[in-house]
Amino acid sequence: MxxxxxxxxxxxxxxxxxxxxxxxxxxxxxxxxxxxxxxxxxxxxxxxxxxxxxxxxRILGMVPHASILGVKPLDDWQSVATAVQKNPAVLAAAPLTEMEGMLSYKGSMQPIQISGIDPAQEGKVSIVAEHIVQGSLADLVPGEFGVVIGEITARRFRLSVGDKLTLIVPEVSSEPGGITPRMQRLTVVGVFKVGAELDGSMGMIHVADAAQMQRWEPNQVQGVRLKLADLYAAPQVSAAIAGSLGDAYRADDWTHTQGSLxxxxxxxxxxxxxxxxxxxxxxxxxxxxxxxxxxxxxxxxxxxxxxxxxxxxxxxxxxxxxxxxxxxxxxxxxxxxxxxxxxxxxxxxxxxxxxxxxxxxxxxxxxxxxxxxxxxxxxxxxxxxxxxxxxxxxxxxxxxxxxxxxxxxxxxxx
Structure with a gap:
């Protein structure tokens, strides 16, 4: 050879x-x-x-892949969800209302991101139901002001199902101070653990309770949360959907909140x-x-x-x-x-x-x-x-x- x-x-x-x-x-x-x-x-x-x-x-299974938010509260989120699901990149949609505030319990406080959700629809867009370690997501009942908190928050405050704590959210007013705190008593109905920092910074209440705290009508929501087939296409997909719906809507996605991580x-x-x-x-x-x-x-x-x-x-x-x-x-x-x-x-x-x-x-x-x-x-x-x-x-x-x-x-x- x-x-x-x-x-x-x-x-x-x-x-x-x-x-x-x-x-x-x-x-x-x-x-x-x-x-x-x-x-x-x-x-x-x-x-x-x-x-x-x-x-x-874990993190992107909890936070919205993308959101279509109304400039004003949405009266009929179902029609928006039907419209956005015509896009082949969207796998599912669910109502969403987000608030930022402080949790208070026996003199201790911590900041928290509160998400108003519909327990019947949340499983389509989130993994939270798979990671409940105490209570149940179904225990979020309109009018009872229940809350599902993360395991780190529960451990920090030594909370368990049935305990009560206070949620403090800011409210813009015409008073000389400009912003006044609004308080709402909440009852812990569930604890989730996904093994990420969200266990100490996120909580969930019923979307109807969130509307009441925002002084909206019971059926009004902030927007629609989307689950996408391709996470990394979220900015383009959400912007395209919001543009097709008109000027009354704006887009948000996970890169704004978790992109730096x-x-x-x-x-x-x-x-x-x-x-x-x-x-x-x-x-x-x-x-x-x-x-x-x-x-x-x-x-x-x-x-x-x-x-x-x-x-x-x-x-x-x-x-x-x-x-x-x-x-x-x-x-x-x-x-x-x-x-x-x-x-x-x-x-x-x-x-x-x-x-x-x-x-x-x-x-x-x-x-x-x-x-x-x-x-x-x-x-x-x-x-x-x-x-x-x-x-x-x-x-x-x-x-x-x-x-x-x-x-x-x-x-x-x-």
Missing amino acids: FRPLSIFIGARYTRAKRRNHFISFISMTSMIGLSLGVLAMIVVLSVMNGFQREMSS FSAMKMEKTMIGLLLMMIIAVAAFNIIATLIMVVNDKGADIAILRTIGATPGQIMGTFMVQGSLIGIVGTLIGGVFGVLAALNVTELVGWVERISGQHIFTSDVYFISSLPSELQWGDVALICSAGLVMSFMATIYPAWRAAQVEPAMALRYE
Whole structure:
């Protein structure tokens, strides 16, 4: 079988035992370093993808993907919901009224975002019903001023179902002060826990009670909450729907309230990826050192090859093949073990917790009590490609030096 001279000799140099064992050690170190760098990047980015997926499903499952709000309170939200659901990007719609205020209980206070909802419709657009740990969403009955609060709020105030607390909301008035507080006594009818910061900043009451607190008619709401097929298209979809409905409506979406969090998560993933890429770069520099020492060790062999007719290009190709093989093997080993580790890291951490008897991610401290992982093949391809490119680039200078070896000078003392 025909093989180019550079590939034949380069492959043999890679397999052959060397007189200088230190060169073999450096070569093995380069391969191991490259494998560890690729493995670490795949695992870390997969874990970050897992955390982002968990936070997205929990936070964006609670807050509206998008909202169509009326400039004035809506009298017939059903007709608006019917109109917006004609858009193929909209999966479901439900009424919504939002208020900001303060919760007060036995002298303690905290800010809260109150959402007026229809318990019968909320399950279509929210995951809250799946995360109720006390009470029930169905216990929100018009006129009884019940409230469903988050687990952090309940723990902070030491509340349980049946306890009463006070909601204070600001009201704009014509009095000299301009704003006067309005108070409403609420009864806790449920507690939810989604494992995110919303557990301490969000509460829900019946949409009819919210209308009464706003001094509206019982059937009036602020707007319609939408559940979308594509979260990241929310700004465009909501703006298009509001524009088609007319000037009496405006659009809002999750990027206004939660966009900074997910932008920070994306930037964090990028920066950690760049830092981990330095591990691969260090391994690539080891390949440079390895090949330079090999060139010095094989000076006589290079001179003999040149003497019998090998061109500088063939000599250069020989050492580029040798260095590239180190990079290919290291990258493949790191890629395979990285994929296996990323697919099983959750089970591995659980096994460590069972063996040690210690919880690494306790639910009392962390929102997410396990180590999630989501392997994305695009990340694997990008990481392996970066490793291969760096390895190849690292071979160019040592191979060029090998091609510049003069036969007469190399064989002078042989």
